Amino acid sequence: MTIYDIAKEAGVAASTVSRVINNKPGIKAETRKKVQDLLKKYNYTPDAAARGLVMQSTKLVGILIVDIRVTHHINSAFLIEKELTARGYCCITMSTGPEDEKKAMYIRILEQRRVEGVILMGSMFMTDKVKESIQNHLPKVPVVMVNGYLDLPNVSGIIVDEDHGIEQCVDLLFRKNKRKIAFALDSVSPSNYKKQEGYCCGMRKNKAPKEDLWLYELEESSVKGGYDVTQKIIREHPDVEGIIYSIDLVAVGGIRAAYDMGYPVPDRLGMIGVDNSIYGEICMPKLTSLDNRLQALSESAASILREGLEGKIQNKKMMLFSEVIEREST
């Protein structure tokens, strides 16, 4: 079913049908009615691709996420999608995986689809390869990176001061008289690197001796990973008094490990995660967590992209401030 089919049956030209569909003025009420009836009769809907071709506008935006199963990221995507869908855009949300080549591949897919805007979700997209791909394949569409930045004329970024936030976490533990603090990283990413910096800064600021900076990297970013690393930390440093984890998901594994090893939380061991996620409300005791402002981050990203879609392409750089949410684990 095309506008021609409708036109033929209505005894008018295709252009008339097109005008009716798009509510253009200058159509006799009677003709309009006749066409509209036919449109309804056949449940006709115009082909977005064909329209996009002639209008030079696909109304498509791409949202790239390393892994959509990561609660934190999909929650953000949800908010962004809601905002953009309300404005008539259709979002293509895809999981790229962590490999640079695949990220580049997905950028190409978005190019083929001629998206008019792109969201890059998370600092994992802060790589040279991604930068090069954007430069080569999407040099003119507005791109917004959530919690990261790429120095390109069409890319904007919003970042959270997670380094400073983690520093506050260290401060909090010190205030609770916990001075032997370990830090567990779930993966290597610019965001996690910043958190690690914050940990080191905070420890230095609180005059912790250098040999007491205990950095741990997880085998896997999961509850089990958190469980295992925590056992390891406790075994290697039985005098540990606090652990900060790069994300809540692994922190909750740590909470359980502490319990199983007979380290009461928070009395003997203070624990802090990052994301202020639902995981922290489920475990026992409830987890103190660094709120990295997911909602505000997403809303800003959506609104910056929206501006870009409206033609104001500019590489904005914004920062939001994280905040420690204290619960039962400290």
Add this chain to the structure above:
Amino acid sequence: MTIYDIAKEAGVAASTVSRVINNKPGIKAETRKKVQDLLKKYNYTPDAAARGLVMQSTKLVGILIVDIRVTHHINSAFLIEKELTARGYCCITMSTGPEDEKKAMYIRILEQRRVEGVILMGSMFMTDKVKESIQNHLPKVPVVMVNGYLDLPNVSGIIVDEDHGIEQCVDLLFRKNKRKIAFALDSVSPSNYKKQEGYCCGMRKNKAPKEDLWLYELEESSVKGGYDVTQKIIREHPDVEGIIYSIDLVAVGGIRAAYDMGYPVPDRLGMIGVDNSIYGEICMPKLTSLDNRLQALSESAASILREGLEGKIQNKKMMLFSEVIEREST
């Protein structure tokens, strides 16, 4: 940049460029090379929409989810997307919200985009309005419903015997000598209705007196909702010995409520959730849960849709069997 631009610079016709792009045979190696160099020079990628128009194939599939933030559903979408992307399809994943009108609206959006297949995620799509929309707007594309079914020639469905699974949960509690069992529903959906049926069946089968069938509906499908309803259950039935929840997310709220009210789990109170999700591994004690076979469900959905995309449109109906995973809460 179009194939014409490339063609002009290469001194060949557009069709030749098209042939090179699509690796068609019968091109002089020299010409091919010349064109390929230009393609690379300009980072040219064909416009998927224009190609789709002439090929009569968009290579687009739609995935509709009531709320992509629901872990269970997004995990399933992830698996399906992976499979379909690998086969050259591009997935449009969208949150419809629970309202029927919005579901219908999103079906129209998919129609406009001329998707070649659709996944309906979750039993929440088993409504007359959705059925009517599919019938009117997407009567010819293969549709696969995950954990549900619509009686339409182009719709397939895979369902899980959650009713029977919940019955087994009741059996398990009875074996543990818990006979006063409540059931908490997080929302009204066909899937939850089936679970409720299973609860009633199980109770009847185990000869529980009719007045001991305690059904509760939650205010909100959240940890807090589970917490509140559990307090209510305990207050209204201090002799309660077991609670089954329609999903893990609310069950973990219940676990905490039981703790706060001094009801040791599992000694005094056995608790069971549904989904076998990560939530159940985070709480303490760890949650016994009904595994509703998410992975198998998703894989089947993807493979049925794939068959549909390959032309074998048929309304298959499949069933998978759930399984109780016992942990610490029973």
Add this chain to the structure above:
DNA sequence: CTGTTAGCGCATTCAG
């Protein structure tokens, strides 16, 4: 081996 032509479904001039 390559160029010419036509047409996918639509919106938009420009005539009438």
Add this chain to the structure above:
DNA sequence: CTGAATGCGCTAACAG
């Protein structure tokens, strides 16, 4: 107020 003609970017059938 409406119709005919054109072109968006691409592929395919047909010539040559």
